[in-house]
Amino acid sequence: MGGGIIGLATAERLSAHGLSVVVIDERGPAGGVTGASGGLVRALDLSAAHSWAAEGLDRYLRRGHHGRWPAVRETGGLTLFGADDSARAAEGVERVRATGHTAELLDARQIARAFPGLTPPEGFTGVYEPRAGWLPARETAEAMLRDAGSVTFLGGVRALEIVTARARVTGVRTTAGLLTTPAVLLAAGVHSTELARTAGVELPLxxxxxxxxxxxxxxxxxxxxxxxxxxxxxxxxxxxxxxxxxxxxxxxxxxxxxxxxxxxxxxxxxxxxxxxxxxxxxxxxxxxxxxxxxxxxxxxxxxxxxxxxxAPGDVGTVTAWPDPYGLVTATGWNGGGFKQAPASGRYAAELVREVLA
Structure with a gap:
């Protein structure tokens, strides 16, 4: 449930493994916040304990699994840190390099020379990633959907309830009727809260x-x-x-x-x-x-x-719930879901496949 970038990235991976997938979103593909996203991609994400942003950048640079996604606009990416935060900037460079991507540490004067329009204050530092940049968000989401050729997309249909029996997911009730399924990925943004509640799960978004x-x-x-x-x-x-x-x-x-x-x-x-x-x-x-x-x-x-x-803590999570079994949620990205989508979608698909196995 949810036809944004996370839901579509997951659907593409599930489809690649031969599973039958139905995506439900009454707004259509990328019809919500994904379509309005700035589409920034980079390897650096100091707010996360994992390296999903770096994995996402790598997949975007490869133009997906089949080379058919839009190309990254490789303008380079610059993350600025304040004068009292230079240690985090240095840490950021090391973390990016550890993922196999290129990064360098620039001081304020180096930044101003390289990019004359920018005026960081004296003492600021920046982590510069030459292969970072941005993507057209809606076109990228639509390319993911095309790659997931066997997926059925129910646009104009609204999910109403996650149906359960004996602590297991059994289906989804929609405005078009009941869909029977043993597994549900819930990636409907803030709407996930009300839908999760129908299954007895609290997602405080x-x-x-x-x-x-x-x-x-x-x-x-x-x-x-x-x-x-x-x-x-x-x-x-x-x-x-x-x-x-x-x-x-x-x-x-x-x-x-x-x-x-x-x-x-x-x-x-x-x-x-x-x-x-x-x-x-x-x-x-x-x-x-x-x-x-x-x-x-x-x-x-x-x-x-x-x-x-x-989400609490401002960190997005992908979770497989034991009750009801069969429910996987991918929510709370705080505006950072796009750059992580290929990785979080891969992981969500792995959890769904474990449920089905």
Whole structure:
């Protein structure tokens, strides 16, 4: 249940092992927050004890298991750390290298020389991954579904209840009727809470508001004509600032910049809508411009208001539940599910196969 990036990555792996899979999501493939994702991918993830982000990057760089996924836009990835956090940055470099990926530690001056548009404060350090970057999220999810050729996708159908008997999963009741199955993967974002509860399982997920803004910087980087209108930004990697949680990357056509900053607003409606409010535009701009000053007067040309699904501890998990047996959940990714999806999907598929065995 759930046709986002985690559910589709799992379905693709189950299909590859010859299993009959039905995906239920009334919004269609990537119709929820996956379709609004910034699609950033990198090997570094200091918040996790595992190396799923690195495994995910490797699979994305290989364009899936059959070479048919969209190619990673290898702009490079830069993770910024504050002046009092240089030890974590150094640890990050070592962790990335331990997974077989390339990373180097840059100080603030090296960052400014390599990427003239960025202005990290003195004392900041960055972990730079040359093969990191971003992917078009919706197109990647759709490619996963195509690779899972035998999967049946029930778009426009809503899951209502996980049906159990004698502490085992026996099916799913939907708006289109009852599906009989001995195993269910629940990866429906924040909607997983209410569905898990029908099986007697508590998943305490909360929503957090998140807004993504597309800004068109004015003039050309590095001494171009003043006031010349939107133009191509200079060299710009994907950027994650650990001091603010803010991130940015080139927009799809390369002439604009996509930026996002976590919001403190929790328990919002789990919706995805086109556009952002004036207040959200200024909140994102106020944070992002301190690392990329060209956004200070950049025109807002697009945006999305969405939400993340937060779990206790802000860490996503994949769990096989003993009661009811047959239920596997993959939830609480806190906005970080995309980069881990190939790995978390692989692991979720392994748990489902163990249930069926």
């Amino acid at each position: 909360r929503t957090r508001s998140v807004s993504f803004c597309v800004f068109a910087p004015r003039g050309r980087e590095g001494g171009g004509p003043e006031g010349g209108g939107p133009d191509v930004p200079g060299p710009l990697p994907t950027v994650l600032d650990t001091t603010t949680g803010g991130w940015l990357r080139r927009w799809d056509d390369g002439t604009a910049v996509l930026a996002g900053v976590p919001s403190p607003v929790l328990d919002v409606l789990p919706t995805v809508t086109r556009g952002v409010s004036a207040a959200e535009e200024e909140r994102v701009r106020a944070v992002a411009r301190h690392r990329y000053p060209r956004l200070a007067d950049a025109a807002l040309v697009d945006g999305v208001t969405a939400h993340d699904a937060l």
